[in-house]
Amino acid sequence: MWSNFPKERFSLPGMFSARKLNNPRLFPLYIGFIVFFVIFALHHSTYIKGSFMVESSESSVMVIVVTPTYKRYTRVPDMIRMANTLAHVKNLYWIVIEDGNKTSPAVEDILEGTGLQYTYMAHPTAKGFPKKGWYQRTMALRFIRSNTDQILGTSKDGVVYFGDDDNSYDIRLFTDYIRNVKTLGIWAVGYCGGSPVEAPNVTDGKVASFNVQWSPKRVFAVDMAGFAVNLKVVLNSDAEFGTSCKRGTGAPETCLLEDMGLDRTDIEPFGWEGKEGQRKIYAWHTKTKPPYIKGKLETFGYQVEIE
Amino acid sequence: MWSNFPKERFSLPGMFSARKLNNPRLFPLYIGFIVFFVIFALHHSTYIKGSFMVESSESSVMVIVVTPTYKRYTRVPDMIRMANTLAHVKNLYWIVIEDGNKTSPAVEDILEGTGLQYTYMAHPTAKGFPKKGWYQRTMALRFIRSNTDQILGTSKDGVVYFGDDDNSYDIRLFTDYIRNVKTLGIWAVGYCGGSPVEAPNVTDGKVASFNVQWSPKRVFAVDMAGFAVNLKVVLNSDAEFGTSCKRGTGAPETCLLEDMGLDRTDIEPFGWEGKEGQRKIYAWHTKTKPPYIKGKLETFGYQVEIE
Numbered sequence: 001m002w003s004n005f006p007k008e009r010f011s012l013p014g015m016f017s018a019r020k021l022n023n024p025r026l027f028p029l030y031i032g033f034i035v036f037f038v039i040f041a042l043h044h045s046t047y048i049k050g051s052f053m054v055e056s057s058e059s060s061v062m063v064i065v066v067t068p069t070y071k072r073y074t075r076v077p078d079m080i081r082m083a084n085t086l087a088h089v090k091n092l093y094w095i096v097i098e099d100g101n102k103t104s105p106a107v108e109d110i111l112e113g114t115g116l117q118y119t120y121m122a123h124p125t126a127k128g129f130p131k132k133g134w135y136q137r138t139m140a141l142r143f144i145r146s147n148t149d150q151i152l153g154t155s156k157d158g159v160v161y162f163g164d165d166d167n168s169y170d171i172r173l174f175t176d177y178i179r180n181v182k183t184l185g186i187w188a189v190g191y192c193g194g195s196p197v198e199a200p201n202v203t204d205g206k207v208a209s210f211n212v213q214w215s216p217k218r219v220f221a222v223d224m225a226g227f228a229v230n231l232k233v234v235l236n237s238d239a240e241f242g243t244s245c246k247r248g249t250g251a252p253e254t255c256l257l258e259d260m261g262l263d264r265t266d267i268e269p270f271g272w273e274g275k276e277g278q279r280k281i282y283a284w285h286t287k288t289k290p291p292y293i294k295g296k297l298e299t300f301g302y303q304v305e306i307e
Numbered sequence: 308m309w310s311n312f313p314k315e316r317f318s319l320p321g322m323f324s325a326r327k328l329n330n331p332r333l334f335p336l337y338i339g340f341i342v343f344f345v346i347f348a349l350h351h352s353t354y355i356k357g358s359f360m361v362e363s364s365e366s367s368v369m370v371i372v373v374t375p376t377y378k379r380y381t382r383v384p385d386m387i388r389m390a391n392t393l394a395h396v397k398n399l400y401w402i403v404i405e406d407g408n409k410t411s412p413a414v415e416d417i418l419e420g421t422g423l424q425y426t427y428m429a430h431p432t433a434k435g436f437p438k439k440g441w442y443q444r445t446m447a448l449r450f451i452r453s454n455t456d457q458i459l460g461t462s463k464d465g466v467v468y469f470g471d472d473d474n475s476y477d478i479r480l481f482t483d484y485i486r487n488v489k490t491l492g493i494w495a496v497g498y499c500g501g502s503p504v505e506a507p508n509v510t511d512g513k514v515a516s517f518n519v520q521w522s523p524k525r526v527f528a529v530d531m532a533g534f535a536v537n538l539k540v541v542l543n544s545d546a547e548f549g550t551s552c553k554r555g556t557g558a559p560e561t562c563l564l565e566d567m568g569l570d571r572t573d574i575e576p577f578g579w580e581g582k583e584g585q586r587k588i589y590a591w592h593t594k595t596k597p598p599y600i601k602g603k604l605e606t607f608g609y610q611v612e613i614e
Contacts, residue, residue, distance in 0.1 A: 073498060073503075074498070074593060076497070076588075076591070077475030077497065077498075077591035077593045078475070078593075080475050080476070080477050080591070081388045081391070081392065081475050084388070084391050084392040084395060084476075084478060085388065085391040087395065088391060088394065088395075109587075113478075168384030168385070168387050168388050169387070169391075170387050171391060171420075188607075188609055190383075190384065190609075190611055191380060191381070191384075191598035191600070192598075194599055194600060194601040194602065195600065195602075195605070196380075196600060196604055196605070196606050196609075196611045196613060197606055197607060197609045197611050199607050199609060201607075211605070211607050213601070213602055274608055278608065278609065278610040279607070279608045279609040279610065280416075280609070280610050281383075281609050281610065281611060284381075284383070284384035284387070285598070286381060286384050286385075286595050286596070286598075287595070287596040287598075288593050288594070288595055288596065289593070289594040289595065289596045291498035291499075291592070291593075291594075292501055293498070293501060293502065293503060294501040294520070295501065295502075295520055297503055298502070298503070298518070299503050299504055300495075300504060300506050300508075300518050300586070301581055301585065301586045302495050302497075302503075302504045302506060302585065302586040302587070302588050303585040303586065303587050303588065304497055304503045304504050304588060306503060
């Protein structure tokens with residue numbers, strides 16, 4: 001086969017000639033090179049299975065997911081499902097912040113099981129902050145700013161996303177949307193704010209308004225699950241989730257993004273093009289029902305978090 | 308390197324000799340074999356990432372998951388989370404049965420995205436059956452019995468599990484428990500039947516009773532999420548989910564298992580040993596809250612299922 005190749009193809013001046021290639025004593029070297037190349041190529045391919053074959057050139061960008069959490073009946077199953085989702089995503093750093101005095105062994109086990117890089121820390125809500133993860137997300141922003149190199153590792157770029165543990169996420173939210181955010185990415189969220197879907201209103205690729213029912217006049221009328229910001233935006237500001245957001249009629253998203261120095265012209269909308277016939281929703285604002293528990297709280301030695 | 312190997316090592320009578328190996332005209336053939344072997348070995352390794360490196364010798368057993376489903380607000384996000392979970396499991400066949408006249412394109416998309424083998428079919432609940440997936444699970448049992456070879460593929464053995472789309476599952480439920488069931492496997496389920504956990508009561512490896520609050524006298528006092536049966540048990544009976552289960556005080560699990568000819572001595576309990584200090588729960592009976600939707604049901608062209 002190879003010996004029938006036109007010899008000219010291999011005669012690159014100053015490199016190697018077909019004559020050398022035909023030297024049988026060098027064949028073990030060629031075999032070594034080929035085996036090494038095949039191992040290298042397969043190792044660096046992102047193929048997992050089926051359409052989870054999603055990561056390509058952008059996968060060197062670190063996806064940084066910030067998840068506030070707290071002890072409740074459904075926290076462990078919620079975190080298990082979120083872990084199963086995030087574990088599909090390459091190059092992801094998960095920051096989980098417990099609203100409590102100490103971290104939970106059950107959550108630690110789940111995080112350990114993902115094989116992802118993560119930091120799990122406890123910060124009980126400080127006085128004046130609402131009990132909605134505001135303080136925990138602020139602690140995460142400070143952690144990102146003071147541990148940037150550790151989080152990025154060999155990645156040169158990062159994107160920060162606030163993903164709560166009870167929402168539902170399509171893998172493509174992380175691989176197709178979040179990892180491609182250069183400044184501020186915004187997309188639709190299902191079952192949110194009293195609507196079947198909240199979405200940016202896009203004309204000629206630009207967002208001038210938001211298709212939401214609740215408080216549509218906010219500069220950024222978007223749910224926490226509906227945006228991500230490039231790490232550079234986080235590092236170039238000291239914006240935090242304060243004790244209140246008066247500009248957001250109670251919702252902190254617009255205050256954070258405005259305090260980061262962003263305006264509507266910075267928005268990169270994702271998923272509005274309606275390719276394949278219908279626009280698809282990759283983030284769903286779901287809540288898990290508290291279970292019906294009656295009588296004694298016997299756990300029979302099983303690891304289960306009781307409220 | 309190779310040329311320094313003792314020649315005797317390669318002198319297998321009737322096969323090939325070191326003399327032939329030294330023939331440079333055969334080297335392209337050897338290169339081909341080596342590249343093929345490396346690709347084959349890597350392709351058949353079960354490594355995905357981190358601790359999802361879970362599958363070993365038992366992975367040739369087909370895990371057959373049966374999921375009845377129906378159109379509702381939270382069905383798509385529920386199915387997305389379940390798909391993200393099952394997509395981690397090798398050698399899994401997913402049978403999804405719509406309680407309706409036709410299948411849903413949104414669900415079809417989710418199934419397609421997993422890369423798993425699956426069958427998605429529509430069977431509206433027949434007269435007399437309760438609206439709780441009984442008829443759909445019966446249709447799945449008939450499908451398994453009449454399409455066994457197609458489902459098994461190259462696998463020699465299978466296990467059938469009834470997994471609803473709103474529950475939460477640890478990956479190890481499928482890899483460590485279900486795939487190892489020889490007859491009837493039973494394990495703990497979290498947040499079930501009014502208890503933090505329902506579990507088999509195990510003494511000396513045997514189950515004589517069940518730690519449940521609701522109807523503990525049933526022969527099999529177990530939730531749908533808490534057991535799996537070997538495919539042989541399914542094929543050796545014509546048991547189905549009938550229009551009622553009088554022996555189960557309304558719960559169909561015990562009738563199905565009794566009709567399959569099983570009794571308590573057949574139970575293989577999983578996860579009760581309390582290794583690592585605490586017994587762990589790998590299946591959670593969760594429900595997703597219906598979202599708060601008010602006013603008009605505008606979807607802005609996004610793919611969203613409306614009740």
